[in-house]
Amino acid sequence: MPFHIAIVGMGPTGLYTLQNLVQHGEPLEISIFESGGQAGVGMPYSIASCRKSMLANIASIEIPSLSETYLDWMRTLPLAVLESFGVDADTLDERVFTPRLLLGQYFRAQFVTLLAGAEAAGHRIHIHEECEIADLHPEGDKIALSTRVARLEPVFDQVVLTTGHVWPDDKDGPESYFASPWSGLFDTDIPAVRIGIMGTSLSSIDAAMAIATQHGVFRDEADGRLVYALGDAGSALDITLMSRNGLLPEADFYCGIPYKPLTVMTDNALAEAVTAGQDGLLDRVFGLFLRELQSVDRAWVTGHDLDGSNADTFTELYFDQRRRVDPFEWARSNLTEAESNKTSRHTVGWRYAILRMHQKMGDLVTELSEDDHRRFDSGLKRVFIDNYAAVPSQSIRRMLALHDAGVLSLLTLGQDYITDVSEYGTVVRIGTEEHRFALFVDARGQKALESADLPFPSLRHAVLEAGQDIPVVGDNYEMPSLPGYGGKVVLGSLPYLMHERPFIQGITESAEIGSAISEGVLARIRSNPAIRMAAE
Secondary structure, eight states, X not given: OOEEEEEEOOSHXXXXXXXXXXXXXXXXEEEEEESSSSTTSOGGGSTTTOOTTOBOSOOGGGXXXXXXXXXXXXXXXXXXXXXXXXXXXXXXXXXXXXXXXXXXXXXXXXXXXXXXXXXXXXXXXEEEESOOOXXXXXXXXXXXXXXSSOBOSSOBSEEEEOOOOOOOOOTTSOTTEESSTTTTGGGSOOOSSEEEEEBOSHHHHHHHHHHHTTTEEEEEOTTSOEEEEEOGGGTXXXXXXXXXXXXXXXXXXXXXXXXXXXXXXXXXXXXXXXHTOSTTHHHHHHHXXXXXXXXXXXXXXXXXXXXXXXTTTHHHHHHHHHHXXXXXXXXXXXXXXXXXXXXXXXXXXXXXXXXXXXXXXXXXXXXXXXXXXXXXXXXXXXXXXXXXXXXXXXXXXXXXXXXXXXXXXXXXXXXXXXXXXXXXEEEEEETTEEEEESEEEEOOOOOOOOGGGOSOHHHHHHHHHTTOXXXXXXXXXXXXXXXXXXXXXXXXXXXXXXXXXXXXXXXXXXXXXXXXXXXXXXXXXXXXXXXXXXXX
8 A cells, every 4th residue: 555644734835745745756645634625725825814905925936836836827817817816917027916815726726736747646645625634643553533523534654734824713702803814804894993903914904904995995096106095984994003113014125036145144154153052142143143234234234323233232223213203104115115126126235134144043043042032032033023024015005095094003002001802892001091992803923832732632632741832843844752643743834833933934934844844754755664665
C-alpha cells in the first residue's frame, strides 16, 4: 500500500504542502480534509470571510508560484470577470493588489490543476470538503482521525495539520459585539449607528469598509479623487478606528523583489552576534540594524535623531514625527509619496532595509533571553510590524474618503484603557474619558495560540501531559518525542507557531512552511526501510 498522508486544512499552507509532496517520484496516497466548502481557497480568501471590497495586501510578484503565477492566471480570465472584481485589465501587472476573493479563486484553480497533475503521476488523492476533523489519536504505528460523529477509515501513516487561522466564537456574546470581523460581521445587516473598531490594520480597515458599503458608495471623481457618498438612511453612521498609538498604517511602498541582500546585517554578522552569547544579544543585533540604516540613508537617520538611539529608544524616536501630525493628513501625504515612488520605481532605502531586516530578526527571536525578548516585543517589533503591514494604496484612499465624508475617525487609546462590553453596547474608558459605541468589532487579527487551545482533545492532552504549554515542533514542523504521536504528526498551523516566529503570517510564509513540511515527510519515507517498502 502507498504511504498514506492526511492533510487537515487545505488553505495556502496545505496547498503548498501538497504541491511539494506530489513532486515525489513514488506514488503517495493523500487524503485532504477541509472544513470549508472548497478545498484550496483558504479561510481569509473565501466567500464566507470576504467581500469584494476587501483587498489582499500581497501582489502577484510576491506570491510563490504554483502551476502558474497569479498574474498569468488573471490574464486568462474574461474581461467581465475582472471588471466584476473591480480589476482593470489595462493596468493589470505583477504589482496590482486585488480583492481577496479573486485571490481565493486563483488558489482553488491551482488546487484543481495540482490534483490533475498528481493523478497523472500516479498519486491517489481523496478530497473531503465540509469535513471538520474533531480529534486524532494513535492507533498502533499509525494515526486515526475522527469527526464529531464518527471515526474515519482508514488510518494514516502521517497527519499534517495546516488548519490556519482560528477566530473567537462569540455566539454567547451580545449581538452588539463581534469578537472578530470573521465572527458573523459580514453576514449581518449593520445599522447606521456609532461603531467602534479595535485596531487599525488592514483587517480593521476591511471591517470598516464592509460596514460602510452597506450605507453608501465609493465613487471616482473626474479629478482623480475617491469620494464616499452616504445614502439617506445612513446619515447617522459614525465609525471609529482605535489603537494604543493612534496611528494609521502607511501605504505599500515600491521596492525590489526578490529582495536584495543586506550589506551590514548579513548572515555571518548575525551568526557572530549569536556566538558571542545570549547576554547583550539584542543590543549587538540592534547595532547591526542601525548601521544598516545608516549605510542606506544617513540623512533620514540623522533627521529623526536616531544616530544615538538604542534598542529601547529607537521605536519612540521612529514614530515621533508621525505622532505630531494629524493621522489622516499623514496618510494623505504618505499616499502621495508612495504613489509617486511607484510611478518612478524609486525605492526608499530605509523602508526597504527595515523590510528585509524583519525577516532576519524574526528568525533570531528564539535566541534572545527572556528579558531581551520582552524588550524586543515592546520596541523594535512594533517598527517591523508597522513596516511590513503597509496596506494597498486603495485602502488608504477609501479611509481618506470616509474621513472626508465625516464618517471615519481615529481614537488614541494609550497604554491604560478599559473596555466594558454589555448587551447595551461597549464603553471604552481612557482615564476620565468615556467613549460609547452601539456596536463594537475587535479586529486586531490573529492571536498566538497555546497548547490548551488545540481543538483535538487527544492530541491536546498528550501535548499538555508532555509539559508543553506551547507545542514543540522540529525543523520540519514535526512534533518530536510526543508519546504516540512523535514523527507521525506535523503541526504547520500558523497560530501555534507565532510565539517563536512573531512575523509568521502571510502566503510567502505558508509556502516556506509547506516546503519544509513536505521535505520532512519525504525524508521520513526515504529513511525508514519499512515505510519505503510499503510505499513501493
